Amino acid sequence: MNQVTDPERSRRVRVRYAPSPTGIPHIGNIRTALYNFLFAKSQKGQFILRIEDTDQSRFVPESVPKIEESLKVLGLDWDDKHQQSQRLDVYGKNLEILKKKNAVYDDGGAWKFKVEKGKNLKWADVVHGDVEFSRDVIADFVIVKSDKFPTYHFASVVDDHQMQISHVIRGDEWISSTPKHLLLYESFGWGPPTFVHIPPILGESKKKLSKREGAKSVLEYIDEGYLPQALVNFLALLGWSPKGDRELFTLNELVAEFSLDRLNKNSPIFNLEKLNWFNKKYLQKISLPDLMAKIKKISSKAQTLDDQKLTKIIELVRDRMTTISDFEKYAKIFFEKGKEKPPQRQKIENAKAAIESINVWNEKSISNLLDQWIAKSKIQPADFKNTLRLAVFADNTPPIYESLAVLKKEEVLKRIEDALKIP
RNA sequence: GGCGCCAUCGUCUAGUGGUUAGGACGGCAGGCUUUCAAUCUGCUAACAGGGGUUCGAGUCCCCUUGGCGCCA
Numbered sequence: 222m223n224q225v226t227d228p229e230r231s232r233r234v235r236v237r238y239a240p241s242p243t244g245i246p247h248i249g250n251i252r253t254a255l256y257n258f259l260f261a262k263s264q265k266g267q268f269i270l271r272i273e274d275t276d277q278s279r280f281v282p283e284s285v286p287k288i289e290e291s292l293k294v295l296g297l298d299w300d301d302k303h304q305q306s307q308r309l310d311v312y313g314k315n316l317e318i319l320k321k322k323n324a325v326y327d328d329g330g331a332w333k334f335k336v337e338k339g340k341n342l343k344w345a346d347v348v349h350g351d352v353e354f355s356r357d358v359i360a361d362f363v364i365v366k367s368d369k370f371p372t373y374h375f376a377s378v379v380d381d382h383q384m385q386i387s388h389v390i391r392g393d394e395w396i397s398s399t400p401k402h403l404l405l406y407e408s409f410g411w412g413p414p415t416f417v418h419i420p421p422i423l424g425e426s427k428k429k430l431s432k433r434e435g436a437k438s439v440l441e442y443i444d445e446g447y448l449p450q451a452l453v454n455f456l457a458l459l460g461w462s463p464k465g466d467r468e469l470f471t472l473n474e475l476v477a478e479f480s481l482d483r484l485n486k487n488s489p490i491f492n493l494e495k496l497n498w499f500n501k502k503y504l505q506k507i508s509l510p511d512l513m514a515k516i517k518k519i520s521s522k523a524q525t526l527d528d529q530k531l532t533k534i535i536e537l538v539r540d541r542m543t544t545i546s547d548f549e550k551y552a553k554i555f556f557e558k559g560k561e562k563p564p565q566r567q568k569i570e571n572a573k574a575a576i577e578s579i580n581v582w583n584e585k586s587i588s589n590l591l592d593q594w595i596a597k598s599k600i601q602p603a604d605f606k607n608t609l610r611l612a613v614f615a616d617n618t619p620p621i622y623e624s625l626a627v628l629k630k631e632e633v634l635k636r637i638e639d640a641l642k643i644p
Numbered sequence: 645g646g647c648g649c650c651a652u653c654g655u656c657u658a659g660u661g662g663u664u665a666g667g668a669c670g671g672c673a674g675g676c677u678u679u680c681a682a683u684c685u686g687c688u689a690a691c692a693g694g695g696g697u698u699c700g701a702g703u704c705c706c707c708u709u710g711g712c713g714c715c716a
Contacts, residue, residue, distance in 0.1 A: 349649070358647055360715085397648060397714035420650075420712090427711065455656095458668090462657055466667045485657080488712070492655050495669045505682080540682045551680090617680040 234266025234387050238292075238299075239377065241273045242284040247436035249422035249429075249491075251291055252456045256419060257390045258297040259457065259479040269384060270299040273377065274306045275370045291439045295449050296472050303384070305376050312371040315379045315409070316364070324408045330367035334375075334404065336360065342400040347388075347417040348484045354400040362401055374398060378405040381414055388481075390417040393488075394429070417481060420488040422459055430491060442496075446519065446544030448507065451500040459489045469502060497543050504542055509535060516548050522556050523548065533627050537619035554618055555627060 238254035240246050246254075261268040270292065274280050285304075292299065316332060319325045325332045336359050343353035364375035371379070381389060396418050406413040424434035439452055453472050462485070463470070463478045470478065504512070513535055516523045523531055538551040549556070618624060625633050 352648080354647075358715085392713095393649065394713055418649085423712080429712075458656065460656090464658095466658080468656095468668060487650050489656060492669070495656060498669055501682090538681090541680070619680080620677095621679070 233385070234261055234264035235269060235385050236261040236266060236388050236390060237269040237271050237381070237384065237386050238297075239271040239273050239380075239391075240288050241276065241279070241373075242281055242288060243276070243279045244281055244284050244432065245287040245438040245440060246284075246291055247430060247432060247438050248442065248452075248456065249431075249436060251295070251439050252422060252459065253390065253392060253419065254292055254297055255295070255453065255456050256461070256484070259475055260388065260390060260417075260481060261300075262476040263479040266387070267300040268297070269386070270302045271380060271384070272302075272304040272306075273373065274304060275373065275376050277368065277370060287438070287440065294443055295439060295453050301384075303380070305371075305380065308376075308380070309369070309371075311383065312365065312376055312379055313369075315375075316371075319364075319408060322408060325364065328363070331363050332365040333361045334364050334401075334408070336362075336404060342403045344399065344403060344413065344416055346396075347415060347481050348420075348486055349396070349418055352396065352399070356400075356404075359400050359404070364405075374401050374405065378402050378409075382406070382409070382411045386414050388415045388417055390419060393418045393420050417484070419460060419484060420486060423488045423490045425490065427490065429488075436491075444519075446546035447496065447500050448503045448515075448545070450507075451496065451503045454503075455496045455499045459491070460485045469499075501543055504539055504545070512539060512545075515545050519546060520548050522552075530627065533623075534619075537623055537627070541619070551617075551619065554624060 236257045238257045240250060240254075258268045260266075270289070272285055272288070274285075316325070319334070320332075325334050327333075336356055339356055341353050341355055342359075343351060346352050362374065363372050365371050380386075399416060399418075403413060422430045424430045424436065426434060428434050430436040439449075442452055443449065450471060453475070454468075454470055457470065457475050457479075458468065461479070462483055464483075509532060513523075513528065513531060516531075516535065526534070534552050534555050535548075538548065541551045542548060628636075
């Protein structure tokens with residue numbers, strides 16, 4: 222598939238993710254970076270990070286490292302990085318060119334681009350097809366502000382040209398500005414890149430995802446216990462689909478499968494249930510040591526355990542977890558006694574019988590525990606289970622016998638006896 | 645208000661003129677399981693509406709409606 226419209230511009234695919242450092246980028250924003258990355262890598266091209274910090278009033282310095290961290294955590298490494306505030310001379314020189322061409326005029330200290338009459342502005346958008354605007358609807362626009370900083374439109378066009386960007390993959394909201402960009406390319410006499418306008422992710426309210434709509438950053442999701450692989454996989458499928466019915470892909474597999482022609486036109490709605498499903502899947506897939514490292518990172522309780530015991534516990538609870546931060550919830554019984562109601566009076570006999578059988582339990586065989594107990598009493602197995610649950614555990618527990626083995630006989634007996642003391 | 649983008653199950657989507665409209669999440673039911681999960685099986689549910697074009701439209705065209713975006 223040949224998506225380069227201007228072969229003279231560059232045979233090489235070069236693509237950029239150009240965030241404004243006005244805060245921590247939310248997840249929808251990072252999806253744009255993902256698509257840029259996937260396309261670049263699928264074409265053996267380059268992925269460039271460009272910090273668009275020309276709006277001084279909205280500039281938040283701390284957001285730059287957050288942007289970088291967000292990309293890194295997902296594995297979206299860039300080949301090159303630029304920051305617009307350090308390229309003011311470039312914009313200055315290019316402004317001079319437009320001045321000489323008489324394409325701009327001074328407007329109270331700011332420089333405005335003059336929109337002349339002429340034929341319609343159109344381009345072949347990779348996802349939307351032919352898009353056309355009349356020049357009549359475009360007013361003269363500022364390209365360099367009175368503080369000497371360029372506007373988004375100007376800096377972006379100049380940079381895309383200078384950095385030899387072959388494809389501009391950005392949000393749909395830029396469709397309306399693209400005619401202005403085309404005007405600039407035309408005025409400079411440069412060939413425009415191929416435009417790929419992708420629909421934005423919508424929030425529950427069907428409004429574009431934004432901080433205000435409650436959009437979180439990938440960093441927040443990571444902190445909440447989501448895995449980078451899950452986030453990547455989920456995001457990739459929100460607006461793009463592979464050929465078959467497969468849904469689980471690693472980043473590298475996505476690179477291999479990715480193509481622009483399978484990008485969707487309509488805006489997807491962020492669906493947490495699906496993200497949760499992906500996360501569960503990857504929680505099951507990742508290696509035990511990796512999982513343990515991640516759990517230790519956020520669970521102070523896990524840190525108190527030795528690796529051997531922690532490993533056993535993780536094996537018992539990993540299938541139950543949706544996110545890593547669920548660990549303590551499901552592993553609760555290993556850290557504290559059950560705080561459930563003590564056994565009812567009629568269950569005390571059951572508990573006593575349980576104690577007896579646990580007493581002779583050799584701890585080597587888990588399965589024989591139940592057999593022993595049944596042999597020693599006439600009580601139904603379900604009651605045995607309930608006794609254990611009520612006295613020792615909470616309502617929901619990891620596999621009981623395996624859990625007993627991790628807890629050890631002494632601790633189990635102690636817990637039951639303690640529970641029986643409660644009036 | 646002007647301009648533009650979009651429209652298949654509740655959600656993510658497949659579909660490129662002829663399909664019983666497929667898959668996934670969720671939900672529901674069941675199997676397995678002496679808890680909870682995991683897992684397996686089944687079910688549920690969609691082409692926004694109206695006109696065309698065509699032997700035949702989810703697929704092509706127009707209008708309406710609705711949602712969203714940019715500018716003012």
